[in-house]
Amino acid sequence: MSLPGRFRFAIIGSGPVGKLLIASVKQHPRIEYVQYEAETLSLRPSFGYGIGPQTFATVRILNPPIWKKILEQSFTSPYWMHFLHATDDNVKLPAVAVTEELGVYGRIGRQELMEMLDDFAPRDHEVKYGMRMKDVNRGENDRVKLSFEDGTEDVVDAVWTCDGMNSMGRKLIQGDAYESAEYSGIICFRAKVETGKVEAAVGEVLASKTHMFIGGSGYFVLIFPIFEAKYVNIVGFTRENEFKKRERAWKTQLSDMLAYFPGANRTLLKLLELIYKEQDCQCLDLMVMKKLGLFYNKELRMTSFGDAANGMPPHMGGSMSTGFIGVTTFLYQELNPRIESLSPQASNAEIAEIVMEASLEYEEKHRPLAQKLCDYSIEQGDIFTGGVIDIDEITRRPKSLWEAATLQR
Ligand SMILES: Cc1cc2nc3c(=O)[nH]c(=O)nc-3n(C[C@H](O)[C@H](O)[C@H](O)COP(=O)(O)OP(=O)(O)OC[C@H]3O[C@@H](n4cnc5c(N)ncnc54)[C@H](O)[C@@H]3O)c2cc1C
Incomplete structure (x- = not known):
């Protein structure tokens, strides 16, 4: 519910990353959230995701009830992959397991995952569907004005943009330095x-x-x-x-x-x-995106997450999970502890300050890791399409991804 005077966040996009953010941010009596989603349907028809050990590990740190539910609902196996030769039935290739220490490898449908994450949103949380954000400008009184394609506007105090690989939010955050995904x-x-x-x-x-x-x-x-x-x-x-x-x-x-x-x-x-x-x-x-740009713009009070920040090709099954790791770094390590230490009467200026601090820390910690995983996912595409059947070479980069959630903590 919108109340005058509260610090108002807009979350742009309601894909898995936007949903994880709203489900995991600490609530505060002086903060409210509204979420805008371009699609008119709450769910798009879609297929399946690999939920690697890094995804389980990061969600377990950030939001244990969601971790429990994803683990329960995913199709899990000790094996990452059973390899077969595409052209020659006589060439036998091995199955690759994840180590016992890292746990299991899971698979889940995008639709299942999205429905499940929706169940963890705060009860009165509002997602406004069919609203495509087209611009963000600094407004009056230190606030930020959002414009939508249908001509409507909203005035908020900060923006979290989770609008996917072809993100408008990324373009606005990065300004002249922006390079579109290729x-x-x-x-x-x-x-x-x-x-x-x-x-x-x-x-x-x-x-x-x-x-x-x-x-x-x-x-x-x-x-x-x-x-x-x-x-x-x-x-x-x-x-x-x-x-x-x-x-x-x-x-x-x-x-x-x-x-x-x-x-x-x-x-x-x-x-x-x-x-x-x-x-x-x-x-x-x-x-x-070969070279990841900035995740945060102080003037627009805008921070990017998920594919909007660090989208990568799906060859290691790691783009969404890298988004989840970023959300964990931002919320678990940075913003949630700061929200917890705010007084219930905190001013909007105090809230703006902690959001800025958390965003800058998130960018500094997460961007180098995300860049490395992005580089690896491009290389993995070359390996898989390059006819390589050397299993050590095939597993080297995914193994590094599987450990990514725990290495960053
Ligand atoms: C073939 C394929 C397989 C994949 N497999 C895996 C996998 O196995 N494991 C894995 O971790 N990842 C995988 N991925 C990547 C995964 O799909 C993405 O990383 C994940 O969807 C990113 O989530 P997100 O919420 O950041 O963005 P998205 O899922 O793209 O959601 C963005 C949302 O924002 C909305 N939006 C866009 N623009 C606007 C706007 N201007 N205003 C308002 N709303 C807007 C969109 O409608 C959408 O709902 C795969 C991707 C592909 C293409």
Whole structure:
């Protein structure tokens, strides 16, 4: 509920990172939050995420009840990946486990995760859907004016922008130094397929565990169960040098799609045919930010999180989890302890001061780690699409990601 005089935060974007922020920030009687989401539906149709040990570890530190729920709801295994050769059935490749110390590797549907995070938002929290933020300016009385595409405005005291890879918030924060995300040279075809259909086509083992087909020239294919194993998430990643900027609904001929996976063995071809037949099969251009810019703008009182701050290609399953690690650094280490030490009558100027301190500390601590993980995820894409089957080389960078949440604490 909006009350006059309270310090008002706007959270832009209600993806997993915006939801984790509102679910985990300490409440204070003089602070209120409003969240704006561009989409008109509260949930977008979507597929599955890898929840590596680093994601579990960071959420466990930040918000133990959410950690418990994600662990309960994810499809978990001691194994990160069961590798298969994409073209040659005679080449046997190993399964790679995460170490006992790090725990388990999980998988979850984006929709499941988003619904679950919503349950942890404060009871009276308001998300305003269908509101696309287009500008932020310094307003009167030390406040900040937000403008939306529909012509409406809001006046707030600080902004947390969690608006994804193509973030408007990042552009505003970085000003003249801003460089937009660029095309990574890799696209993916993805769909979720009913488990029964996958079992009928390629057998129960493939449908029930996480597998990756590697060793092909220019591509790799990932498959894992989601939604309590009712569906299987299948993603075919493939190199395409030219950035064709296709619409999400773009459809090609089956033969054209299969041409992106030269030499694919019979099992893999069946999987690719399965995703092609699904109505929700999408082709995505994967974007990348090679050099991460600033996360905070003092003048606009605006801080970026998640893909808006540190979006990276999904080849190590680490973009969202790096966002979660950033939220943990910001809230658990910086802002929440400062909010706890405020008096219940704290002034807006005092609150503005602690938000600025926490944002600067977050940027200083999180940006170098995020940059390293971003570099690794780009390299991992080159390895997976480069036909590499040396397991030590394949696991080196993901292992470093798995430890990232604990190293930063
Ligand atoms: C194929 C693929 C597979 C992936 N697999 C994994 C994985 O296994 N593990 C992992 O950790 N990560 C993975 N990721 C990355 C993951 O999807 C992102 O890191 C995660 O979604 C980032 O969350 P976010 O909340 O920062 O941004 P988003 O999920 O992009 O959410 C941003 C939200 O902001 C809204 N928005 C955008 N602009 C505005 C605006 N101007 N005003 C208001 N609202 C706005 C959007 O509608 C959206 O709801 C994958 C990504 C892809 C593409």
